Amino acid sequence: MAPLIKAAVIQLYPKPLQVESNFIKAVQFIRSAALQGAQLAVLPEYHLTNWLPKEPGFFELCDQWEVYLEKYKELAKELGICIVPGTIVERHKREELGVEKEEDRVVNVAYFIDGEGVVRGKYEKKNLWGPIERDHLTSSTHDLHQVFDTPIGKVGMLICWDLAFPEAFRELIAQGAKLIIIPTFWTLKDCNEAGLALNPSAEALFLDSMLTARTFENTCGIIFANAGGPPGRGYCGLSQVVVPFIGPLARLGSCAEGMCVVDVDMQILEDAEANYQVRADIARDGWHYDYRHSGDKGTAKEKL
Incomplete structure (x- = not known):
């Protein structure tokens, strides 16, 4: 039988540019999750800074990314819990990159940290949301989506607007991912x-x-x-843990901060695959859509 995984999904209000207080609040939730036996805690996108790239001082705060990544690694090791600390915006200054560049490189990054404080996976956001992100962030563009071996199994990570692209999921499940973790900053606006x-x-x-x-x-x-976030400001919330056959196992509301700790029966995923055989079809030689994702622009007929 497949294992049970106890996961905590945490819905925070990232107070604008209040990095340290947002971190302290996140730590309180993660400690509570660990006390409830959670093996994994997941935070939202932009949870340290909010997303205010035009505000003075925003990118200076992003220079502190290594400080907070190390703090989360220490916390994970202390509590023996895996942590995905939402996303952390990182500014890599051109002089630090050691190459000729006209601009700094700013990336939106999700990390998977295991219960020993070791980074098992790193993902840089690929699908950026309109000019509001594309004017400021660097996409991971053509880098392949990767799956990571973790204490809870094979995991893939996406970020926010990646959800809109089924190709991202296909790349991950083709590599064996059973859980997809998606930190998000998605509003009604x-x-x-x-x-x-x-x-x-x-x-x-x-x-x-x-x-x-x-x-x-x-x-x-x-x-x-x-x-x-506060009512009336367009925050969407709806943080949830979702599986086939059932849908949401738990789902938070639209605004309020909170956390739910959920038992995820991984056998459900095996049962769903036994019924739908999606992964089996993708793995077959001659799968209909191989040519669409391989970079070969030939027709399906030419592939036969």
């Missing part, structure tokens, strides 16, 4: 005026629909940690 006029909660519908759909179509589990 990410919808345009036309969409909001039709449905002010359109982004909540997007999230709930996509998260459940992705678990079915990839026979995987998803741990989705989104930011929450």
Whole structure:
């Protein structure tokens, strides 16, 4: 039988530019998760700084990324718990990179830290959200999505808008990922005026629909940690742990901070695969869509 995994999904309000106080609050939640027996704790995207790249001092705070990564490694080792500390924005100054560059390199990074304080995986956000991110962040572009061996099994990581791209999930499950961890900073205001006029909660519908759909179509589990915040400011929340057949095992509300600690029965994923055989189809020689993802632009007929 596949194991049970106890996971904590943490929904924080990242107070703008209040790095140390946001870190202290995150630590309190993680300590509580460890006391409840959680093997893994996941925080939201931008949980230390919020996302305010035009605010004075924002990128200076991002220079502290190594300090907080080390603090999370120490905390993981102290508590014996795996931690995905949401995302940490890192600024790598051009003089530090040792190459001729016109600009600093700023990346949005998720880490998987095991219970011994060792980084098992690192993922730089690939699909950036419109000009609001593309004007400031560097994408991981054509780098392959990677799967990491961890104490809780094979894990893949995505970040926020990556959720919209089924190709990202396909790359991960083709490598054997069973759990996909998605730190997120997704708000109701990410919808345009036309969409909001039709449905002010359109982004909540997007999230709930996509998260459940992705678990079915990839026979995987998803741990989705989104930011929450004060009512009326557009925070979406809805942090949840999702599996096929059932949908959300637990789901937080739209605004308030909070945490849920959930038992994830990994056997559900095996049962879903036995039924849908998605991974088996992908692994077959001659899978219909191989050519679309291999970089070979020939037609399906030419591939035969």
